[in-house]
Amino acid sequence: MKPYQDCGPITSGLNRAFGNKEPWQVAAITATTVLGTVWLWTFINQDESLFVRGKRQFFHLVKKLPVVRRKIDAEISKARRDFESEISKSCNDLSWSLELPANGLSRDEILQLVDKHLNIGHYNWREGRVSGAVYGFKADLVELITEVYGKTSYTNPLHPDIFPGVCKMEAEVVRMACTLFHGDANSCGTMTTGGTESILMACKAYRDYALETRNVQRPNMIVPRTVHAAFDKAAQYFKIHIIYVDVDPKTLEVDVQAVKRAINSNTVLLVGSAPNFPYGTIDDIEAIAALGLKYDIPVHVDACLGSFVVALTREAGYKIKPFDFSINGVTSISADTHKVCKSIFCQLLYSVYNKLSFSMVLHLK
Numbered sequence: 001m002k003p004y005q006d007c008g009p010i011t012s013g014l015n016r017a018f019g020n021k022e023p024w025q026v027a028a029i030t031a032t033t034v035l036g037t038v039w040l041w042t043f044i045n046q047d048e049s050l051f052v053r054g055k056r057q058f059f060h061l062v063k064k065l066p067v068v069r070r071k072i073d074a075e076i077s078k079a080r081r082d083f084e085s086e087i088s089k090s091c092n093d094l095s096w097s098l099e100l101p102a103n104g105l106s107r108d109e110i111l112q113l114v115d116k117h118l119n120i121g122h123y124n125w126r127e128g129r130v131s132g133a134v135y136g137f138k139a140d141l142v143e144l145i146t147e148v149y150g151k152t153s154y155t156n157p158l159h160p161d162i163f164p165g166v167c168k169m170e171a172e173v174v175r176m177a178c179t180l181f182h183g184d185a186n187s188c189g190t191m192t193t194g195g196t197e198s199i200l201m202a203c204k205a206y207r208d209y210a211l212e213t214r215n216v217q218r219p220n221m222i223v224p225r226t227v228h229a230a231f232d233k234a235a236q237y238f239k240i241h242i243i244y245v246d247v248d249p250k251t252l253e254v255d256v257q258a259v260k261r262a263i264n265s266n267t268v269l270l271v272g273s274a275p276n277f278p279y280g281t282i283d284d285i286e287a288i289a290a291l292g293l294k295y296d297i298p299v300h301v302d303a304c305l306g307s308f309v310v311a312l313t314r315e316a317g318y319k320i321k322p323f324d325f326s327i328n329g330v331t332s333i334s335a336d337t338h339k340v341c342k343s344i345f346c347q348l349l350y351s352v353y354n355k356l357s358f359s360m361v362l363h364l365k
Helices: 009-018 023-044 050-062 066-090 107-118 139-152 164-180 195-214 230-238 256-262 285-295 307-315
Strands: 220-224 241-245 267-273 299-303 332-336 346-351 360-364
Touching: 009 023, 195 230, 195 267, 195 299, 195 332, 220 230, 230 241, 241 256, 256 285, 267 285, 285 299, 307 332
Parallel strands: 220 241, 220 267, 267 299, 299 332
Antiparallel strands: 332 346, 346 360
16 A cells, blocks of 8 residues: 555645655744744734825835935935024024023022023914914903912822822822713822823723723724824824824814724724814714714823813813713813813813722823
8 A cells, every 4th residue: 555545635734845844844844834924924014004004114214215215315404404593583682591690690680591592483473363372361260270380399198198188189089080080989180290191191091991801913093184193192102003094085083994804803992083184074973872882992082182171161062062961982081170270270081981090180280
């Protein structure tokens, strides 16, 4: 009887192919085949398509061409010169301090120097004419804030045992915000340094939660193309692949069906804006939250721009679409208080996602 006579066609073919090989050759070929297959599978099975990755690599190589590199360098140099020129024009009457002074300045000298620097520039920001930077200027409010800052400048909320009153005030502000946004008794939060940090903290928490509960090794989050740039920062900082979804050309709200199609087993977060920065429209948070419930994915609402203005507008009787914790499925919200206080005073993000160790984030700016 011939060897391998009763084997199947595949096994017989393999036996014939490896029949004259040394054992070490068989092992080497097998290992190379397995590793190559794993590499090919990993290369193909990524969140970004081959087309997107190929396009990025193409432009990466094109930018290395001398003629293209010179053009890029020229544009960067021009932008730098324009920026320096604009700053120089505004500061023509001021000297530049490049090292510590030999002698300290007096109180009056410091205040005069600060006043002199604050009075340069040509934007009329005190009358609220620079939307997105300063939201009004009221002398009595500035006086109050300045006095509060003065009284609390040396306190540190990281030490509630030393400053229990500061801890109490923080807790009260958090609870007021939770109540305003219809959070239940389980909603909670903490203060951070600004809207961007609140978004960063939320993204990191959801990434870590997905790793802990679902062992998601390559997390992604699905966001509207109109979402705030802080989500791009979070994606870069915490290695979260960001999937952009276009908005409907008529409503200028995120295409919820496109969000649904983008969801996969690695999705750790869905995001909606209330409202977004480019158009001021509020995404369909109810529909996004429904997807979150269906696929067991957290939903974050970025209300940094609208925040209390949106909530209080609704309280004033205007028809505003639901966007907060009154919607089942919304797990966290970020919201700037300074958009309504008309001063850069504080901002917050909060959550009622009971499975998470973090909840609401309220941050001072």
